[in-house]
Amino acid sequence: MDEIQERILMEVADLHGVPEGAYNIRANGKLASRSTTANIDITTKEDVSGIDIRIKPGTKHESVHIPVVVSESGLKDMVYNDFYIGEDCDVVIVAGCGIHNCGDQDAEHDGIHRFYVGKNAKVKYVEKHYGEGDGRGKRILNPLTEVHMEENSYVEMEMVQIKGVDSTDRVTNAELAAGAKLIVRERLLTHGTQSAVSTYVVDLNGDDASTDLVSRSVAKDQSIQTFNSKINGNAKCSGHSECDAIIMDDAKIIAVPGLTANNIDAALIHEAAIGKIAGEQIVKLMTLGLTEEEAEAQIVNGFLK
Amino acid sequence: MDEIQERILMEVADLHGVPEGAYNIRANGKLASRSTTANIDITTKEDVSGIDIRIKPGTKHESVHIPVVVSESGLKDMVYNDFYIGEDCDVVIVAGCGIHNCGDQDAEHDGIHRFYVGKNAKVKYVEKHYGEGDGRGKRILNPLTEVHMEENSYVEMEMVQIKGVDSTDRVTNAELAAGAKLIVRERLLTHGTQSAVSTYVVDLNGDDASTDLVSRSVAKDQSIQTFNSKINGNAKCSGHSECDAIIMDDAKIIAVPGLTANNIDAALIHEAAIGKIAGEQIVKLMTLGLTEEEAEAQIVNGFLK
Numbered sequence: 001m002d003e004i005q006e007r008i009l010m011e012v013a014d015l016h017g018v019p020e021g022a023y024n025i026r027a028n029g030k031l032a033s034r035s036t037t038a039n040i041d042i043t044t045k046e047d048v049s050g051i052d053i054r055i056k057p058g059t060k061h062e063s064v065h066i067p068v069v070v071s072e073s074g075l076k077d078m079v080y081n082d083f084y085i086g087e088d089c090d091v092v093i094v095a096g097c098g099i100h101n102c103g104d105q106d107a108e109h110d111g112i113h114r115f116y117v118g119k120n121a122k123v124k125y126v127e128k129h130y131g132e133g134d135g136r137g138k139r140i141l142n143p144l145t146e147v148h149m150e151e152n153s154y155v156e157m158e159m160v161q162i163k164g165v166d167s168t169d170r171v172t173n174a175e176l177a178a179g180a181k182l183i184v185r186e187r188l189l190t191h192g193t194q195s196a197v198s199t200y201v202v203d204l205n206g207d208d209a210s211t212d213l214v215s216r217s218v219a220k221d222q223s224i225q226t227f228n229s230k231i232n233g234n235a236k237c238s239g240h241s242e243c244d245a246i247i248m249d250d251a252k253i254i255a256v257p258g259l260t261a262n263n264i265d266a267a268l269i270h271e272a273a274i275g276k277i278a279g280e281q282i283v284k285l286m287t288l289g290l291t292e293e294e295a296e297a298q299i300v301n302g303f304l305k
Numbered sequence: 306m307d308e309i310q311e312r313i314l315m316e317v318a319d320l321h322g323v324p325e326g327a328y329n330i331r332a333n334g335k336l337a338s339r340s341t342t343a344n345i346d347i348t349t350k351e352d353v354s355g356i357d358i359r360i361k362p363g364t365k366h367e368s369v370h371i372p373v374v375v376s377e378s379g380l381k382d383m384v385y386n387d388f389y390i391g392e393d394c395d396v397v398i399v400a401g402c403g404i405h406n407c408g409d410q411d412a413e414h415d416g417i418h419r420f421y422v423g424k425n426a427k428v429k430y431v432e433k434h435y436g437e438g439d440g441r442g443k444r445i446l447n448p449l450t451e452v453h454m455e456e457n458s459y460v461e462m463e464m465v466q467i468k469g470v471d472s473t474d475r476v477t478n479a480e481l482a483a484g485a486k487l488i489v490r491e492r493l494l495t496h497g498t499q500s501a502v503s504t505y506v507v508d509l510n511g512d513d514a515s516t517d518l519v520s521r522s523v524a525k526d527q528s529i530q531t532f533n534s535k536i537n538g539n540a541k542c543s544g545h546s547e548c549d550a551i552i553m554d555d556a557k558i559i560a561v562p563g564l565t566a567n568n569i570d571a572a573l574i575h576e577a578a579i580g581k582i583a584g585e586q587i588v589k590l591m592t593l594g595l596t597e598e599e600a601e602a603q604i605v606n607g608f609l610k
Contacts, residue, residue: 233579245566247566247568247569247571248569249569250569251569252565252566252567253564253565253566254563254564254565254566255563255564255565255575256561256562256563256564257561257562257575257577258559258560258561259558259559259560259561259577259579260557260558260559260560261550261552261557261558261559261579261580262557263552264552264553264554264555264556264581265581266552266579266580267579267580267581268577268578268579268580269576269577269578269579270560270562270575270576270577270578271574271575271576271577272562272564272573272574272575272576273573273574273575274538274564274566274571274572274573274574275566275571275572275573276569276570276572
């Protein structure tokens with residue numbers, strides 16, 4: 001790993017050097033390093049590019065890091081990662097991807113992540129996407145995430161794309177059995193001429209399944225964002241989705257949240273709000289000595305925290 | 306007009322006999338009676354079925370009733386009604402449609418209504434849809450409403466479909482110039498195996514244009530409802546959309562509201578909630594002596610009032 005790759009690793013996975021616990025670091029489409037533990041096994045897939053992560057039932061307080069670093073212009077990397085999380089686990093999975101593109105050709109990473117979450121298991125999943133590099137080539141990330149949740153399992157997803165990704169088409173599909181709970185916290189910032197599409201489809205299939213899906217986003221410059229969320233209530237369940245977006249400059253934001261109640265005991269709520277930063281907020285911070293740009297930056301940072 | 310037609314007229318337009326002011330009553334695809342005033346002219350279209358309603362600039366406190374009654378099984382009626390509302394008017398337009406179908410064939414009325422609302426004009430528009438009759442033939446109503454609003458005009462639409470319409474696909478498109486304001490209050494109840502699709506597309510094209518779109522609906526039995534609302538903010542504008550739905554029995558409800566901000570000064574908000582009647586509400590009314598059915602009916606009536 002060179003200096004650029006190490007810096008990107010820090011951006012996407014908060015890693016200084018190799019992490020504790022199990023990990024699999026992928027750089028420019030190849031395995032850079034891997035570590036397994038007694039409870040967490042990682043094996044290379046034989047039919048397609050990607051890995052299988054198997055976490056033994058009952059594994060507690062362990063983590064898996066599977067960051068991906070792309071620093072080669074022109075690389076198009078597609079990877080299938082399957083997570084088998086045993087019953088009664090309590091684990092953290094960190095799966096960021098960073099692209100450094102200084103060249104003229106596009107660099108693209110498409111990750112297909114499938115989660116099979118066993119009964120009563122608890123998973124915290126963190127996914128950070130980051131791009132940098134002053135080349136004309138685009139930095140493209142198209143993640144497809146599938147979450148299959150068994151009875152009474154709990155998944156908390158933190159999905160963050162703060163900077164530098166030129167084009168992203170994110171799709172997250174989840175199906176929840178009885179008593180399962182899915183929490184999603186998405187934070188998204190686009191700038192320049194970037195475009196981001198974020199789609200969630202959550203099927204609440206079992207009694208007492210629930211989801212709380214909150215997206216906060218900021219669109220600057222000429223960037224375009226589309227947020228689609230669909231919650232399907234197919235049982236006695238509850239779902240809440242919220243989309244708060246700050247629009248700046250000449251950006252465009254589209255929010256199309258959908259609720260479908262197929263069961264009399266489905267309770268579904270949605271809220272969305274799109275607006276600019278209130279003038280008085282900026283004035284207030286300017287009276288404290290900040291410039292207008294600093295005031296805006298502070299408000300945006302606070303909103304996305 | 307026979308007794309059935311007169312009863313339907315009362316249901317859709319609250320009319321006992323002929324109304325005051327201008328009116329055009331259409332029964333089974335034909336003109337039944339018409340009245341014009343000094344300020345409000347109604348003329349039959351020559352190229353297609355339908356009428357032109359021309360309201361002189363400055364007309365205040367006048368009303369136009371254009372109810373439609375269908376009591377013939379197998380009739381498929383399509384009508385184009387254009388409203389030209391002059392500047393500075395303040396008028397009420399009532400345009401209900403009722404179908405009595407005792408036969409085996411479907412009865413359908415499709416009304417295409419276009420409103421050209423002049424500067425500073427104020428319009429209250431009431432549209433009630435109603436169906437009855439114990440025949441196997443369906444009662445179908447597919448209204449398409451187009452609203453073109455000039456500077457500082459104000460339109461308030463009350464769209465009501467409480468009972469007996471087997472199938473409806475309602476589309477309402479509006480475009481608002483600077484300072485124009487559109488208020489929509491929709492109330493919808495479906496029962497049996499009815500289906501209802503309600504679509505709104507509101508383009509806020511001028512500075513200080515605004516809209517407030519509220520839909521309240523109840524879906525009973527095996528009925529299916531779909532609510533689509535799209536607000537496009539293309540200027541310094543504000544938009545609010547709200548969809549509250551009560552689900553009962555084996556009904557299905559789909560709500561897909563969309564917000565698009567194409568301008569930094571567009572402030573757009575959406576809320577949606579789908580759920581069943583709270584058990585404690587029913588229990589409370591039952592302790593006051595109502596049966597469970599009566600309690601439910603009272604809550605539904607209150608919700609749709």
